[in-house]
Amino acid sequence: MSEYSQYLFLVPLFPLIGFVINGLLLGRLPRWLISFVGCVSVGLSFMLSIMLFFDLKGLPPEARLITQTLFTWIPSGSLHVNISYLLDPLSAVMILVVSGVSFLIHVYSVGYMHHDPGYGRYFAFLNLFVFAMLTLVLADNFLFMFVGWEGVGLCSYLLIGFWFEKKSASDAGKKAFIVNRIGDFGFLIGMFIVFWQIGSLDFHVVMDNASTVFVTGGTLITAVCILLFVGAIGKSAQIPLYVWLPDAMEGPTPVSALIHAATMVTAGVYMIVRTNFLYVMAPNALLLVAIVGAATAIYSATIGLAQNDIKRVLAYSTVSQLGYMFLACGVTAFTAGIFHLMTHAFFKALLFLGAGSVIHAMSNEQDMRKMGGLKKYLPVTYVTFIVATLAISGIPGFSGFFSKDEILWKSFSSQYGHPLLWVIGFVTAGLTAFYMFRVVYLTFHGQERMDDHTKAHLHEAPKSMTVPQVTLAALAVIGGWVGMPHVLGFTNYFERWMEPVVSHGVHTGESHAMAAAGGYAGAELGLMIASVVLVLAAIILSRRFYNTRPELATSLRERLSGLHRLLVNKYYVDEIYGATIVRPVIYFSLFLWKIMDVVVIDGLINGFASAYNDFSQFLRGIQTGRVRSYATLFVIGVVVVVAYFILE
């Protein structure tokens, strides 16, 4: 046991306390106190996370596993669920990323939400979210993890619909919640099968027994993995359940940055890495994960090419990057997936914060066609946005390069990899660079296309917004340096750190790769250079299209107008879902309501009631209150009884 490990439970508890204070005293506190409570509670979590991280680092690698059981939550027959936290290299990385990014975004929100009447509510929800997310990543059993899983879903719903007076915002909140429910259903069933087969939901018990209970490649383990993956698809917005994430941009921009880019949507990836010992036993499920990830990556990148709303481009880019992470998981490169999760959290949060700053300066205008030339008005935002864009594009030296390149390499070289997967990832990298620089050029360069009124109000964001941006920019650069590839002569600290957590099934594949290291090193370098060249080409192309010669983009758009329309309308997926799923469900619900409920069920109940009522009315008619009629009935009764005895 190490120094701070008994304080592990405080990591999620601090934000909960913040939520209780801000939530119970909703709006009664002065603004400075609300922001103080909101930021400090998360800041304390972050500091504790750092201490715990170094604590864990001080232990020998095989001892890096700390569990803290607070109490038994459900003691029911053979089902025994504890409220207990698990700190290992994986959750240590996660709590650092979650609490760190959350802290910065809390600070940013102080400036961004300054004028909002729902200030106290906002910080209460944000703190509740951090609590749920930290619970999710620290839980040491499936059910407790599910509590956090649902908690972040709830907060996501609350914060997407934060401006609930707007119909589109409350609709988007509902959409997110309902789509997530579909995924959660898969997660639950998967959890049931695990409990049915193993009799426990604790991660370490499941890990110890999985290999004896399940047959590698068997139906049951494949079903479990696919069902858990369905949960991840819902939460992490993959095909076919990604539709809620772009709509989730209705929420405040810091919320998009925190929940819908950096943390919550990565919960699916985290969950798969947490249960990687199951996945390595189910190659078919892994294949599915890789295919879905790769398909989502390229699919949403193409949509991102044609969107005009700055936040929507970033949303599709998030979906695409999450696809990368699943691709990594699918080829058993779990470390690479988490690594990309981390770097993505930095640069994508930064991109959203930059977008938030732009929107803030532009008086809530989100359409990039009405921006342009913002470089000189928002210098800090511009520089940090450029850094993040370089990082997401995968320019060498920036964090995104290392993580994305590792994923690309693993998708090529791993025993579960395939050159086709690499090609998809490779093309997606080019598309990503293209549409991200499109955003940069449309927003910050070129003509100033906004109206005069907006132009007069352009201003750089306050300190509380720029400081988090600069901090994240630094992280977006150096965040990748912990996981630099061997092939360039560096030590991959991140891989070594994660080693105790990721399954040993992987290593047979890797050592296999290492065995042929001579040939592979060259291939890795070659692929790396290829992707860098592609990215640079994409950037140059983007610059020609959207900066130096905009007429080229226009003519191309006219020539491919059909394709362009398809992309602008997001492949009409929302419309297809509306026609094939939403509409039938609504009609079926109407049938259940108008026919089943009103006619059948209510009719049955009311029918019984009115039958009793009518019969009572009849009986009531006998009781006239007239003494003589009572006497008559009495005499008739006596005659009948006497007659019965006489005739018997």
Place this chain on the structure above:
Amino acid sequence: MVPISAYLILAAVLFVIGTVGVLICRNIIVMLMSVELMLNAANLALITFSRALNIMDGHVFVFLVLTVAAAEAAVGLAIVIMIFRNRETVNIDRFNLMKW
């Protein structure tokens, strides 16, 4: 010697007259008198059987019935007075409170 059947027929006739009186009269006092008639018809039947079978039980019953009838008449008349004070009438059809 008058045959038993004659007594019994007289008792039955009296009983039926009393019953019909209770059923068709609207005047509470007449109804009470009819009830007395029914009770005494029953008494007559009891005495008849007592004499015919030569056992004393019937006589005892008759005393009992007479006592009860007296009490009943007292209570009944008291009720009649109360009803009359309430409604200023002895028509039982005007007093139909004994319902739902």
